[in-house]
Amino acid sequence: MATKKKSGTKIVAPSSMGRKTAAMMIEPAKGKLGVMVVGLGAVATTMIAGVEAVRRGLAKPIGSLTQMGTIRLGKRTDNHSPLIKDFVPLADLKDIVFTGWDIFEDNVYEAAAHAAVLDTDTLKKLKPYLQRIKPMPAVFDQYYVKRLNGTHVKKGKNKRDLAEQLRADIRAFKKTVDRVVMIWAGSTEIFLKPTAVHQSIAAFEKGLEKNDPGIAPSQIYAYAALKEGVPFANGAPNLTVDVPAMIELSKQNAAPICGKDFKTGQTFMKTVLAPAFKARMIGVKGWFSTNILGNRDGEVLDEPQSFKTKEESKLGSLEYIFQPDLYPDLYSDIYHKIRINYYPPRGDEKEAWDNIDIFGWLGYPMQLKVNFLCRDSILAAPIALDLVLFLDLAKRTPELRSLGIQEWLSFYWKSPQTAKGLYPEHDLFIQSMKLKNTLRHIMGADLITHLGLEYYD
Ligand SMILES: NC(=O)c1ccc[n+]([C@@H]2O[C@H](COP(=O)([O-])OP(=O)(O)OC[C@H]3O[C@@H](n4cnc5c(N)ncnc54)[C@H](O)[C@@H]3O)[C@@H](O)[C@H]2O)c1
Numbered sequence: 001m002a003t004k005k006k007s008g009t010k011i012v013a014p015s016s017m018g019r020k021t022a023a024m025m026i027e028p029a030k031g032k033l034g035v036m037v038v039g040l041g042a043v044a045t046t047m048i049a050g051v052e053a054v055r056r057g058l059a060k061p062i063g064s065l066t067q068m069g070t071i072r073l074g075k076r077t078d079n080h081s082p083l084i085k086d087f088v089p090l091a092d093l094k095d096i097v098f099t100g101w102d103i104f105e106d107n108v109y110e111a112a113a114h115a116a117v118l119d120t121d122t123l124k125k126l127k128p129y130l131q132r133i134k135p136m137p138a139v140f141d142q143y144y145v146k147r148l149n150g151t152h153v154k155k156g157k158n159k160r161d162l163a164e165q166l167r168a169d170i171r172a173f174k175k176t177v178d179r180v181v182m183i184w185a186g187s188t189e190i191f192l193k194p195t196a197v198h199q200s201i202a203a204f205e206k207g208l209e210k211n212d213p214g215i216a217p218s219q220i221y222a223y224a225a226l227k228e229g230v231p232f233a234n235g236a237p238n239l240t241v242d243v244p245a246m247i248e249l250s251k252q253n254a255a256p257i258c259g260k261d262f263k264t265g266q267t268f269m270k271t272v273l274a275p276a277f278k279a280r281m282i283g284v285k286g287w288f289s290t291n292i293l294g295n296r297d298g299e300v301l302d303e304p305q306s307f308k309t310k311e312e313s314k315l316g317s318l319e320y321i322f323q324p325d326l327y328p329d330l331y332s333d334i335y336h337k338i339r340i341n342y343y344p345p346r347g348d349e350k351e352a353w354d355n356i357d358i359f360g361w362l363g364y365p366m367q368l369k370v371n372f373l374c375r376d377s378i379l380a381a382p383i384a385l386d387l388v389l390f391l392d393l394a395k396r397t398p399e400l401r402s403l404g405i406q407e408w409l410s411f412y413w414k415s416p417q418t419a420k421g422l423y424p425e426h427d428l429f430i431q432s433m434k435l436k437n438t439l440r441h442i443m444g445a446d447l448i449t450h451l452g453l454e455y456y457d
Contacts (some may be wrong), residue, residue, distance in 0.1 A: 015283050015321070023443040026089055027396040028271050031178030033091040034232070036170065037100035037222050039186025040135050042264070042295050042348055043235060045112035045270045047185075047381040048098050048133065052126050059122075063382035065411075066090055071436050073445055075454070088439050090389045097177050101169070101221075102135035105151025111135075115295065117348045117377045136151035136169050143382050144189040145214045146303045159215055160208035173231045174228070179395065182225040183233040183242065187297070190305035191312065198243035201252070204408040222246055222257075229253045231391035235384060237313035239260035242417060251404040256394040258387070258406045259413030259424075264379035265290060265372055266352040267414045268428070273370070274321040275427040277358060283330040285365070286357040287318060292343035293350040295376065302342035313415045314338050317426040350376045383412050397442050408438035 035046045053059040055068070061067035062337040070081040084090075098108075106114065109130035112123055123130070136155045139162045156162040160428035174180055198206035204223065207215050218240040225232040226241075226249040233239045234257075241250065241257045250257045263271065266289055277284055293301070301307050315336060354370040390409055394400040409418030411431035416424040425431055437447045 024392070025398050026442060027135065029089045029091040029095070029396065031389035032095050032097050032100065033388075033392055034097050034173050034177030034180040036173060036180060036182040036225075037098060037110065038138075038184045038218070040100045040102040040106070040111045040133075040228065041185065041187070042297065042377040043380040043384060044094050044100060044185040045051075045108050045130075046117045046377040047111050047131060047384045048122065049118055049126050050381050051093055051096060051098075051385060053122060054128050056125075057230055058125065060387070061093075061260070061382060063213060063379065064385055065382075066384075066386045067093070071439060072448060073440070076452070084439065088443060090395060091179075091392055096388075098133055099173055100133070100135050101138040101166075103138045103140045103152050105150065105152045107131050108133040108136075113363070117375065138186075139163075139166060139217045139220050141217055143213075144218075145187045145300060145306065146190070147300045148187060149305070158209055159220055160205070163208055163220050163224050163227075166221060166334055167228055170224060170228045170230060175422065177430055179392055180228075180230045181232050181391050181395070182221065183235060183384055183388055184218055184221065184238070185235045186218065187300045188236045188306045188309050189218055189238045191308040192216055192239045194239065194243045198239075198245050200247050201248050204245035204249075216240070218346070219243075219246070223249070226250050226253055226255045226257070229255045229416055230409065231256040231395050233258060233384075233387040233391055234260040235262045235380070236417060237309045239309075242348070242415075247404045251402055252348040254401040256391050256401060256406045257390070257404060257417065259416040261310070261414035262380045262383045263412055263414045263428075264376060265350060265374045267314055267317055267356065268379070269320065269352075269354065269370055269372060271317050271426050271428045271431075273356070273368070274318055275429065276455075278322060278327070278330075281327075281330065283359040283363070284318075284322065284334050284356065285359060286337075287333040287354075288335075288337045288355045289314070289352065290339040290341065291350055291352045292341050292346055294342065294346035295348045296343040297376065298340070298342040298344075298350075301340050307340060310340065311338055316424070317417055320423055321425045348376050348378075350374055378435065380446050399442060400438075408435050411435045 023200045046086050054061045066085055069084045071084050074080050078350045109127050113232050140153045142149055154162055154165050156165060197203050197214045218238045222232050224243050237260055300311055318336055324331040352372040356368040359365045394406050405417045407418055410425055418424045440447055
């Protein structure tokens with residue numbers, strides 16, 4: 001039996017005896033978890049302020065699977081579904097300590113006020129705490145994000161020097177906490193493809209020395225994190241860790257990595273609807289997706305080279321879900337178009353429209369329209385929090401920490417990362433099952449297959 005004690009209660013997971021040691025080998029979440037956030041903009045400040053609001057009992061962590069989600073253990077008749085955070089040893093919110101980098105000097109209070117996601121009343125209550133979090137100077141180069149220009153930036157003789165400065169920041173922070181995780185909530189960089197410099201650690205390190213243009217700032221942060229054995233999550237669609245050199249480094253230093261680009265609004269809905277059409281063998285002829293968005297992210301994405309990076313990430317999911325090679329009559333001829341329009345009056349309150357041209361029995365056409373009036377950072381903040389907590393768990397789990405890519409975290413990404421030659425799983429419900437079964441597995445509990453024949457014996 002796998003057990004975990006929490007406030008005097010004991011969560012017991014049904015398991016086969018052979019797997020019980022797995023859970024015991026997970027290191028406990030003792031002490032402080034340091035979270036280093038790259039880019040203290042809308043998403044980051046909404047996460048940080050949100051965590052503090054929850055810690056003070058001012059609000060509930062809605063949207064966070066780690067804080068509100070449950071996990072069924074055993075048979076349906078057992079009625080045993082503890083909270084995930086009571087089942088696996090996750091860091092407690094009260095033990096999280098935030099720091100970060102940005103190209104602007106604003107502290108987190110000022111940055112949150114500028115992002116205008118949370119109302120002024122809430123921010124005022126949190127002001128003393130948020131004001132204390134001040135960004136460290138960033139590694140930045142406008143070549144990679146054309147629409148931004150900041151002055152709070154590190155200087156170095158080459159990219160290797162900049163990476164060393166980031167490593168020094170990480171090491172200094174490590175002295176104040178017990179464990180560290182890094183998450184990129186910085187801007188979307190221009191579209192980059194992997195080149196020779198990304199093929200091995202040695203090539204990458206040579207590239208840092210020679211200022212290779214294929215190495216973007218996000219990769220300098222990721223390299224610094226992985227070199228220091230720190231797990232790294234990438235909230236933007238940037239290339240970053242999606243290259244052999246980073247995967248190698250992640251494995252070598254037991255620093256978990258995962259996919260990229262938070263799956264929040266439109267793609268979240270796509271990965272719910274597309275599996276439903278496929279499950280019912282409904283054909284799809286066209287999928288037109290458009291958005292209006294007025295925050296700084298929208299401004300950055302208004303620039304064609306940054307948009308291209310986002311577009312690639314958003315386009316991928318349908319192709320993989322529909323498997324046109326297996327279902328040529330249904331999905332081989334889909335016109336998939338995505339637009340993001342910068343429209344300042346809306347701020348963070350994005351509006352997304354989808355027009356989906358589908359067809360059914362004997363090919364008769366139908367349409368579905370989705371109009372999602374969402375709030376970008378309200379959707380992204382709990383995802384960022386969950387990723388930080390799960391990556392910290394992965395780092396403490398012997399079976400996971402040296403795998404490199406944590407495919408079980410695909411659930412959170414527009415572009416899940418997978419082993420070479422393996423197609424990514426985009427279906428949200430398969431991703432959710434994979435995530436929960438991974439948690440059961442590392443805790444030595446029985447997996448849930450949903451077979452259920454035993455109820456009819
Ligand atoms: N909000 C969502 O729903 C969502 C979904 C998926 C992905 N994302 C991505 O998350 C990222 C953050 O989104 P946001 O709305 O918070 O954007 P934002 O523009 O409000 O914040 C980004 C911050 O990163 C900083 N920055 C840029 N380059 C940096 C660097 N090299 N080092 C340090 N700081 C740097 C900027 O100064 C800014 O403060 C974007 O890339 C966005 O595309 C957001």
